[in-house]
Amino acid sequence: MRRILEIHPRGAPAYPVLCGPDLVEGLREAWQPGWKKAALIGDDNTLGMFGEHVATTLRELDVEVLKLSFAPGEASKTRGTKQALEDAMLRAGLDRHAVVVGLGGGIVLDVAGFVAATFMRGIDHIFIATTLLAQVDASVGGKTGVNTVEGKNLIGAFHHPRAVLLDTAALAQLPPDELRNGLAEAIKHAVIEDAALFASFEAWAANGGAASLRPPVDVIAACVGIKAQVVADDPREHGRRKILNFGHTVGHAIEHATSHAMPHGQAVAVGMVIEARLALARGRLSEEALVRLVALLTRLGLPTRPPCPFASAAPYFSRDKKNRDGNIHCALPSRIGEIAPVDGAFTTPVTVDELHDAWGS
Amino acid sequence: MRRILEIHPRGAPAYPVLCGPDLVEGLREAWQPGWKKAALIGDDNTLGMFGEHVATTLRELDVEVLKLSFAPGEASKTRGTKQALEDAMLRAGLDRHAVVVGLGGGIVLDVAGFVAATFMRGIDHIFIATTLLAQVDASVGGKTGVNTVEGKNLIGAFHHPRAVLLDTAALAQLPPDELRNGLAEAIKHAVIEDAALFASFEAWAANGGAASLRPPVDVIAACVGIKAQVVADDPREHGRRKILNFGHTVGHAIEHATSHAMPHGQAVAVGMVIEARLALARGRLSEEALVRLVALLTRLGLPTRPPCPFASAAPYFSRDKKNRDGNIHCALPSRIGEIAPVDGAFTTPVTVDELHDAWGS
Numbered sequence: 045m046r047r048i049l050e051i052h053p054r055g056a057p058a059y060p061v062l063c064g065p066d067l068v069e070g071l072r073e074a075w076q077p078g079w080k081k082a083a084l085i086g087d088d089n090t091l092g093m094f095g096e097h098v099a100t101t102l103r104e105l106d107v108e109v110l111k112l113s114f115a116p117g118e119a120s121k122t123r124g125t126k127q128a129l130e131d132a133m134l135r136a137g138l139d140r141h142a143v144v145v146g147l148g149g150g151i152v153l154d155v156a157g158f159v160a161a162t163f164m165r166g167i168d169h170i171f172i173a174t175t176l177l178a179q180v181d182a183s184v185g186g187k188t189g190v191n192t193v194e195g196k197n198l199i200g201a202f203h204h205p206r207a208v209l210l211d212t213a214a215l216a217q218l219p220p221d222e223l224r225n226g227l228a229e230a231i232k233h234a235v236i237e238d239a240a241l242f243a244s245f246e247a248w249a250a251n252g253g254a255a256s257l258r259p260p261v262d263v264i265a266a267c268v269g270i271k272a273q274v275v276a277d278d279p280r281e282h283g284r285r286k287i288l289n290f291g292h293t294v295g296h297a298i299e300h301a302t303s304h305a306m307p308h309g310q311a312v313a314v315g316m317v318i319e320a321r322l323a324l325a326r327g328r329l330s331e332e333a334l335v336r337l338v339a340l341l342t343r344l345g346l347p348t349r350p351p352c353p354f355a356s357a358a359p360y361f362s363r364d365k366k367n368r369d370g371n372i373h374c375a376l377p378s379r380i381g382e383i384a385p386v387d388g389a390f391t392t393p394v395t396v397d398e399l400h401d402a403w404g405s
Numbered sequence: 406m407r408r409i410l411e412i413h414p415r416g417a418p419a420y421p422v423l424c425g426p427d428l429v430e431g432l433r434e435a436w437q438p439g440w441k442k443a444a445l446i447g448d449d450n451t452l453g454m455f456g457e458h459v460a461t462t463l464r465e466l467d468v469e470v471l472k473l474s475f476a477p478g479e480a481s482k483t484r485g486t487k488q489a490l491e492d493a494m495l496r497a498g499l500d501r502h503a504v505v506v507g508l509g510g511g512i513v514l515d516v517a518g519f520v521a522a523t524f525m526r527g528i529d530h531i532f533i534a535t536t537l538l539a540q541v542d543a544s545v546g547g548k549t550g551v552n553t554v555e556g557k558n559l560i561g562a563f564h565h566p567r568a569v570l571l572d573t574a575a576l577a578q579l580p581p582d583e584l585r586n587g588l589a590e591a592i593k594h595a596v597i598e599d600a601a602l603f604a605s606f607e608a609w610a611a612n613g614g615a616a617s618l619r620p621p622v623d624v625i626a627a628c629v630g631i632k633a634q635v636v637a638d639d640p641r642e643h644g645r646r647k648i649l650n651f652g653h654t655v656g657h658a659i660e661h662a663t664s665h666a667m668p669h670g671q672a673v674a675v676g677m678v679i680e681a682r683l684a685l686a687r688g689r690l691s692e693e694a695l696v697r698l699v700a701l702l703t704r705l706g707l708p709t710r711p712p713c714p715f716a717s718a719a720p721y722f723s724r725d726k727k728n729r730d731g732n733i734h735c736a737l738p739s740r741i742g743e744i745a746p747v748d749g750a751f752t753t754p755v756t757v758d759e760l761h762d763a764w765g766s
């Protein structure tokens with residue numbers, strides 16, 4: 045695995061991000077000698093597919109491995125799942141020197157990271173991200189958490205991993221729609237921060253990318269680098285980190301309105317288009333930029349139109365934890381590669397009517 | 406209220422500790438203008454006794470107050486209680502700008518602080534400590550958490566309050582045994598760090614203290630100061646903070662063995678005597694020091710003998726999260742006012758036989 049980044053979170057130790065197909069090599073490089081017991085946490089799918097491979101590697105490093113899994117899917121991302129994992133770890137006698145290894149996609153990493161954040165008041169953890177979406181998004185930033193009936197990620201903590209491994213071999217086993225989910229977030233990073241990266245995506249999509257759907261390591265590295273940089277500048281999301289929410293205000297509402305029938309990445313793709321249309325309506329973004337965004341998403345097989353009428357999504361805007369002050373806040377791009385602040389703010393309050401107009405048919 | 410300390414935790418904002426009988430004045434001084442909604446969390450007792458007074462004061466500061474309480478006692482210090490509080494806060498629409506006000510003793514502060522630590526990934530909280538035990542111990546240090554069937558404080562987080570109010574008027578309403586619980590921890594602070602403070606306790610106990618059981622503000626301030634200093638030097642308990650565990654290795658086992666029939670402070674009093682006897686047996690502590698400790702505790706009406714045979718406490722030593730490596734670790738004083746490190750370590754591994762010998766009849 046290649047060391048593509050070193051992340052320096054505020055108030056927490058620096059950690060490496062390794063990327064490549066050889067997980068055994070990556071684990072050996074990232075593993076710390078003091079980690080003698082590990083809770084290997086995944087969902088039933090990820091632990092079934094990759095668990096034994098990881099466990100065997102760890103055992104060769106003289107590590108005692110406790111494998112723990114839960115049912116896949118957003119419905120498992122709860123305080124109950126966290127509690128069951130904690131209880132199993134306590135019963136097995138894991139102590140504050142144990143390490144959590146989160147193995148899977150974003151849901152697994154969010155839950156595993158949150159378990160580590162509060163076990164014995166915080167123990168070390170590392171992430172092995174096996175989906176493109178998790179690789180370009182959830183794996184760095186330190187956000188962990190679970191959902192409640194009131195909304196997503198409402199209970200959680202900031203807790204940074206000690207190493208992140210992006211397993212590109214695992215991508216070969218992902219269904220095309222899962223790859224597309226990751227591509228949506230990857231493209232988001234380009235839109236908010238890096239026009240050259242956006243152009244690379246366009247070129248790659250036109251030259252085989254639309255068929256393989258697996259971006260080269262350099263593109264993955266660039267996306268993670270953007271996420272890491274934005275997060276480093278504003279770890280607690282007081283300001284600039286909000287630009288990462290481009291496409292997400294609308295995306296989250298769509299996920300809720302469809303009861304997650306439309307998965308996160310696809311909902312974000314639609315969300316980006318609607319929020320870009322809002323930016324266009326406000327004279328903030330050019331029509332050309334919107335057209336390029338829609339064209340790239342379409343070429344990669346991502347949706348650009350909402351799967352449900354506005355009326356079914358509308359109630360969910362006010363429930364978003366970012367909108368609890370009564371406004372709907374969107375991070376609106378000013379051009380491909382930039383979300384310029386307006387009066388120092390990186391999100392713009394928009395009205396329900398504006399959103400309705402941008403929703404389209 | 407008097408500002409007795411300013412605490413500077415690593416990686417978190419500085420915060421004041423106010424001490425005195427005028428809670429209204431203290432709240433007005435500590436309150437921040439951005440705090441517009443508060444979850445006032447106590448147990449049924451503390452909220453019944455002081456809740457309306459605090460809520461009225463906050464409403465006068467234009468704060469919307471959500472009062473939440475749970476059944477008093479260690480049995481409530483669970484993930485379930487935390488979840489119920491979180492759900493009530495979410496249903497009431499509290500967002501990341503809300504503040505948690507923990508009102509009560511150590512259990513309330515530990516739970517309320519943990520709720521604040523993971524609500525929307527961490528919101529502000531302040532503590533109003535109404536018991537002497539909480540005032541000299543749980544109110545500062547940043548440790549929050551809950552118990553599981555496997556042991557105490559196994560799930561939790563480090564999360565520092567934005568202000569701590571020590572309400573000395575509340576002490577007038579505490580039963581004598583509750584005051585004694587606090588005195589045990591207060592005396593512990595003197596034993597581990599401040600010989601002059603220990604002498605002040607002796608003088609105070611001989612001159613009315615044994616009757617009133619309410620130490621003067623200066624003594625409370627000195628105890629909190631010791632706790633704050635030790636914690637500041639070693640926030641994550643990698644080294645010197647372990648001296649705060651004097652009396653607690655044995656104390657926790659006694660609490661478990663008696664199913665909490667012997668409360669925390671009294672168990673710590675017994676624990677200090679047994680651990681001091683261990684220190685004596687190792688030639689580390691003088692007999693005179695042990696005698697002074699036993700005499701002071703006795704004069705204040707605190708127990709100095711275990712309430713149960715060694716055999717019933719023994720199984721709990723290995724379950725303590727500090728002993729999960731198979732050893733039993735005790736912080737043993739080298740004299741009144743000091744726990745000197747041995748080979749750089751602030752705790753000493755002791756054997757079951759040594760503990761058995763020190764248990765006494």
